[in-house]
Amino acid sequence: MKQALLRLLVLRKLGYKGSRAAKKRILFNLILITLVVSALVFAQVFVVSMSRGIADKYALLGNGHLQIHEGSMLAVPEKEGVLDIQLVAQSYALIYSPEGNKMVRLKGVEAEYFNDLRTSQITLQEGIPKESTTLEQVLLSTTLARELQVGIGDRVALMLVGESGIRPQFCVVGNLYDSGYQELDANLAFCDYDLIHRLFKGSEETYYELLVEPERIESLKQDYKVEGYTVTSWDEENFTIATNLNTSRQAVLGVMVAVAMLCGYFISELSRELVEDDKHQIAMLTLLGARHSLVRSVYFYTVMMVTVLSILGGTLLGILMSSNLSPILSMVADRSIPSLSYYLLEFNVVYPLGDILFIVLVLLLVSVLSVQFSLRRVKRIEPLSCTHFD
């Protein structure tokens, strides 16, 4: 019986058969909360997708998901979940062009290194054929080439520090790549695996780079460790970057949660406004014998219906906006806006359902608490006060 009464009163508060003003107020709040939630969801999807995109660049081009540091001394067994194993040599060198110089990380890799997984992360230009020059070729990023003011086919010198002093090694820029993340590109150059050995004569670091299924990184790392290998993961090799990405993600989540809390508080303002405007009706209902708990329930369910509908709508809208993010970002990336140069603008969109759920739950929880708190005022409305409106 009380449920039927509750349903009747809640529907009327929601604007069903209600006045135009009541409908407008509910609609205004519904739209406002939906927009806030959609912005929260969109921002979270954007930040998480971008940081995962950056992590992927570091894992696929920088160090691989896992590194086994026995060099070429041992053969690394393949395991389920391992997608690719490459022997890599690396060192640091100063790279010179007539216009500039830069300290870079030089990676010596085999021809098979740039498989489909890695080429999916970069854009490669039309390079020069290997046999077109007797000089060794290096693969530079477009960012680095811009800094050094060189292009494909231009000469650069690698300054190598050895026991006999510093000596230059002339090379030609064989091709240019672009991973889309200039922070990584600016310091990473590739050359042949054999060239590194010849140039550095054993002072280089040699290790195996493993690409694995992302969800199996930890288990495979443990498996290799158990077998006696010295294994590190990409986040250990790039500790600062991994920590920064993680901290940024958590900080943004924190900000989103704070905004969700503010939004929850705003929702309680809706209940305050409804009660304030309906004082006469509330007094009337209590005069007719309705208990304060029933009246509170009416306003609580009304506001929570608006909240839940807004959250659902906002989440869907946020996801919908995120799903159309890639073409917009590609367009922005193509414009090479300098202020965005240190942001990754091309990445796959991932939906952090856990984070979204967390934000939504915080918003719901804060709304429930603040609305309940705000509805204490219902008890202060005396039945007699309806006669004051005569």
Place this chain on the structure above:
Amino acid sequence: MMKSTEVLTLEQVSKSFPATLRGGEPIQILEGVTLSLNRSTSIAITGRSGSGKSTLLQVSAGLLSADSGSIRFEGKEIPKLDDEHLSRLRSRSMGFIFQSSLLLDDFTALENVQISAMIAGFSEKEASRKALEMLELVGMQDRLSHTSDQLSGGERQRVAIARALVNEPSLIFADEPTGSLDERNAALVEDLLFSLVAEREVALMLITHNLPFAKRCNTVYQLHNRIVEVRS
């Protein structure tokens, strides 16, 4: 089971209000008021404006607390009832009619009466049936789906009477129910109120300064100088 005949009893009831917000001597409104009201009887309280007639009604209905004295409604001490019991009593045993009809704005005439029955615990269907029946009795069957702002003053007051009677209460508290109506409508509402009260064996406490209206009650009290006395 037969319902007890005694509906309302006031014994030595006093009520005062603080003089100003800053305190000072309280203003005494009622002093040692004693009266009783049985089922199927009606009393009218008359007096000058500001004499405390409405306060007496509000204290009797538990809408205001008394400073001292005893107020029993169907044998229950009203000041001792908690919110739940007082709400139940208001919904099932009391009916209210005020000068202004005080209908719920966004609701139709039918819904206004139906909600009162639903608050009293009737199912939606039963409440609707009872509301329809009551609105037919007050001649409002053609205005069921009209909202408050689509009804005239007299029509709103007839809906208020239907709402006050829908739960078959023991007592109707009516505070100047015809005060804002023209002569024709006032006479219509008066007739309706007395015929329904008599037909349904309900007690009536009527507050009015309209003497001919008051004289239709079984007993007429005069509130003068804080004291209630039977008007001769």
